[in-house]
Amino acid sequence: MKKLQFNQTTLHVVKGDITRCEVDAVVNAANESLLGGGGVDGAIHRAAGPELLAACRTLDGCRTGDAKLTPGFRLKAAHVIHTVGPVWRGGMHGEADLLASCYQKSLELAEAHGIRTLAFPAISTGIYGYPLEQATAIAVGTVLKYLENQPESDITEITFVCFDDATVYAYEQAFEEFERGTD
Template sequence: MASAAAPEIEVGDITKMEVTAIVNAANERLAPGGGVCGAIFRAAGAGLIDECQAYDGCPTGEARITGGYNLPAAWIIHAVGPVWHGGDEGEPELLANCYRNALALAAEYRMESIAFPAISTGIFGYPPEEAAKVAAAACREHAAANEYPKRILLVAFDEAQAEPLRRALGDWA
């Protein structure tokens, strides 16, 4: 089996990415929130709220899939990251599971491409440098063992957010 490509770093607005799926840094209620989550709900439109309500939530570390509605992406994968409590309450494993579960859904649906925001680094308070290491490791692990998605994008809103990702990926990217 051919493996997926190495993750790429993209600077821009995830709601405008022309990929098969974007990942929403979701909350456990799968409800509109602030930051990336709020931007995705606003860009996708009202139908997204109705579809998310049918799930009755999503536990931290897990992922759910919905349609993309008004987004360029056909799908939205909602991954619930952990709130940062200092790193001793299982946060690294829960965050890694967000990436693993989102990538597993992308592989199951044979998606060509997926774009991730920096999950948990906003209002959930996860340190960006540590979150980038977890994201890079989970993406590497998936890409080495799976054919899909063929393209994995780690999307940074700006250059400052991209730097920890560049350091985490290092020579591998």
Template sequence: MKGTIEIQQKGITDLDVDAVVNAANSQLLEGGGVCGAIFSEAGSYELTKACSEIGECPTGSAVITPGFDLKAKYIIHAVGPIWRGGGENEEELLHSAYTQSLKLAKEHDCSSIGFPVISSGIYGYPKDEAWAVAIRACLDFLNDNPDYPIRILFAVISDSSREMGESVLEKLDL
């Protein structure tokens, strides 16, 4: 069986997956948006403690913690780049954040993973380009790991983000 990519219109903490991905900052501190929702639902105190024990995570990398009070067994904290116009390796760093997250999921025997569209919020990455990098990174991982049938879900809140993601997925998943 081959891995799959799906887009669901719901909050990331509501996904029924083995691991959810937090759009983290490099200090692994509680933030706003997706990060704030994950910390709140998981249990801010426990998750903050686990993240402080790890320390930092460089841009383009990912680390893993328990899911604490989430449905998900794990939280993978992926640090995407801040958009600076596209000339500072943002695409490569964003692709790497997805790839490193998927590698951690595989190392921890996760059969499913839930992603936000990393860096497309307060980090300012243009949404259409962020979607393209996200889908391409996931397809690259699935092609490189044909023996690993992981179910990849993207959680989005708005109709427009879902439609944009579905359009990119249709174009790239030939």
């Protein structure tokens, strides 16, 4: 397990199942309806139970790049932060800014609700087709920029939960890139 310390926050990369994470909040790579789907979204909805769908119905969806909060219901996590990543359309349609916004808005929402530990999936890298290396660089870069701009952040732990070895490797490379830049 690769880890990186930044101010008071520890960042981890792990291979595993985000629905089993023992954190204050898991981040859901949702679609705009927030009513469940495939991949991480479907897994979180199945694990959280039908109460999550009922709670999501009251939120009136979510725009790409934004984030909304619900309870975690049957998850080990007390909360779910739902964020909608961009569909990859070649990189010339604001995808990078929208993806960065997913991480930024999720962190802001966590901070506003006293969430100290959270787990992120690799947003937009599944069916939405975002190139893995670019997506992980944006994820790590956005999180570190947020922590740099919020030195008094109460967030103590951020875990990037990866579905497979290729994603673990991409996050580890992004961590190493940051470490090289700080030497």
